[in-house]
Amino acid sequence: MPLPDGDTPWPPPQLAPVFDRLAAWSAWYGGDPDELETLYGESSGLRFDSTSRARLVNHPSQYRGGVVGRLARWFWGQPTPLGERRTKLHVPLAGDIAAKSADLLFSEPPTFTVDDMATQDRLLEHVEEGLHATLLEAADVCAGLGGVYLRVCWDRDLADRPWLSPVHADAAVPEWSWAGRLTAVTFWRVLADDGGTEVVRHLERHERGRILHGVYVGTRERLGRRVPLTEYPETTGLAESLSDGNVIDTGNPGLTAVYVPNMRPNRTWRTIPAATRLGRSDYASLEPFLDALDEVYSSWLRDIRLAKGRILLPSVYLQSNGPGQPATWDADREVYAALNQLPNGTGQQITLAQFAIRHEEHSRTAIELMSRIVQSAGYSVQSFGLSSDVAVTATEVTARERQSMVTRARKILYWRAALAETIDTLLAVDRAVFGAEVEPQRPNIEFADSVSQDPESMARTLQLLTAAEAASLQTRVEMLHPDWDADQVRAEVKRIRDDTGRAVVEPDLFRGIAEKPDEPAGEGQGGDDEQPDEHVDVPSDRG
Known part of the structure; x- marks a missing residue:
């Protein structure tokens, strides 16, 4: 199929529910408080007050029911009173979960094994040239957004071999066969955005045996008109490699991009035909708990702010600094002039205000929420240091982190198949484009142990x-x-x-000793690692 032509909506309308959910996962994954407040607060837009100054205005619907009101009932949807600073605190647990998932999978590089020795040597070069770092990055994104794409890239001016590049799930439009196999995928990136009136996008469509490129000038909702690649410096270099207008021949009949799901099935999109094969994020259904965790920590910090010691005293205790100047009080002053007040016991007194900090209540609530989030995401609380037990051996670590190990094993099932396919394509492109003496084949992939023996x-x-x-x-x-x-x-x-x-002694020596009629062979003779008869001076394996 060709690239989209004409002023079509982008992203495609049939994937609107998918990109809405991806936007929510992206906000938690990124951990930007402004993005979270925009996502759940719906308080966008500028208005002008009586002073003709632009200010952010809260919608009235945030204070009542309805869809917007329901979002506003989230902690991050509650509007910040005008004139006050934002005191909401965000705990980046979602980012920690994604990083832990990547560490469990690729804390150590996987081992790729093929039969051909020249191909094996070339694979080792790819691993040493940054493949391990790419897999760590891709696994991190995969856990946060529910999936990630790995595409094969090459540029003769930059490197003498192709490489893998991860593409985030919210920057791709996949196409699936009736059997659930990826048949094509269109990646896009924004080259320029002047605020919404004009958005320039670069589309990169991967099909079997070829890659198509196109640049479009439109709006945030529409793809717009198509323009030549040479009009923008980011795509000028691609124009030199194109044939038939906008096509790059890969020299390989397969697809130069694969999709790696984080976990299946995706319970939210199972009824959307275009999204049934997409993976689910580690945060799926956990957004309310993440929101509640931020509220607990914000309340905890609010207690600390309110608990600052304050001195309340009557106005007669203040010292006047003259007309138009604020009165002050010196806490270190020892002698005061006579004050006109009622006798002691019924008059105004100095009061010290010191509120209690509910440390234990907040701490236990936060730990309980974090434990629930981590366990529901498929990990053990020990993996995040939420348990006071200290494991001594690797066996104990594995036993106490069994839930994390089970989740890791499930994710490996998806990663192994996708990696084998993309490495096969990588080798094919390496031979077709760079003339490498390799034999394209699906390698045997072994994942290193995430818990190493002490x-x-x-x-x-x-x-x-x-x-x-x-x-x-x-x-x-x-x-x-x-x-x-x-x-x-x-x-x-x-x-x-x-x-x-x-x-090791030559085997003939042992056979000569065993054949002597007057010296029967001892129990330890003839073995590779066993001790021979004591009459024969043969070194043993015992040190």
């Missing part, structure tokens, strides 16, 4: 196994390096034996 604990375990003669040298190396393949393990075993002087 080195000291592992060393003690291996030492005990060695003393008990319960594990061979090869087994101990495999325990220490569970991500190594058989060749790496054998090479490490050989290096250890060479370094410690415990080289």
Whole structure:
């Protein structure tokens, strides 16, 4: 299909409910108080008062019922009284949840394995050139917005290989087949916006085997007319690579973009045909709890402000500074002139106002809300430091963070399939565009453990196994390096034996000893890691 033509609405009307929800998730993900207040307050627009000064005016509907009134009943929807400063406090727990999701998935880079050695070496170069950082960024966005796109990019003037670039879910219009597979996707970005009267957008449509580019000048609601790419410096470089007007041939029959859902199914959009395959955010259905958490912390800080010590005293205690000047009171003054007042006990007295700070009540409420939010998002409270228990070993950490590990395993199912597909496309573009001697194929992907074994604990375990003669040298190396393949393990075993002087004796020597009629083979002879007969001077694996 070609790019949109004519003055069409943008984004497409059928996806309006999706982008409305994405705007809410984006506000919580970004954590900008102004954006949250605009989203729920609906207090936009400028009016002029009697002094001809523009000011922000609250809508009357914020104080009553209806749709706008319902939003205003949120903490962030309550209007700030005119003339007062905003005292609402935002707790960036939503951003912390997204960061924790990314850390659980890609705190360590995944391992990509292919059969061809040249392709394997090229993949290692891609990982070292920033692929790991890209995956961390993409996973962070994926958790916040419910999904993320990974597209293959290349530019001969910038690099000698293609790379992956994440695209946020609120900047894409996907198209799905009847079986739920992504068939095409249109990305867009705003090149210029003068406040709403003119908005310049760059559209990038990915189809199988090609990419289409177009620049449109319209409004915030309409796409507008199409103009040449050379009119804007951000897209001038693309014009040189186009063929047939606006097409770039990828040299690969597949799609150069994939969609990674955060979690499925999306319970909110399951009845919207164009959005049933989109993922759901970690914040789905948790917005009221996030709003309540901000209200608790704002109330807590309000208690602190109100609890500031204040001295209340009668006006006769103030010292006049002359006509037109405010009266003052010196708290360090020791001697006062005689005051005209009633006898002590019935007259005016100095009063100290000191309100209590409800620290315990606010703290327990905040922790309860945070625990509920974290657990409903699919994570353990220990992952966010909300538990006072201290885990000692990696096994204890895994046991106490089981809910986080289960959520991580579910997300890996989506990430592994999408990464395998996009790496295959990346290799195909690398060969077609840059002439790399690689074999495009779907790699085997292994995700590193998010909870690493404590080195000291592992060393003690291996030492005990060695003393008990319960594990061979090869087994101990495999325990220490569970991500190594058989060749790496054998090479490490050989290096250890060479370094410690415990080289393996030739098998012919053992067979010659076992065949002697007067010296039957002992229990330890003939094994790779076992101790031979005591009459034979053969080094063993025991150190």
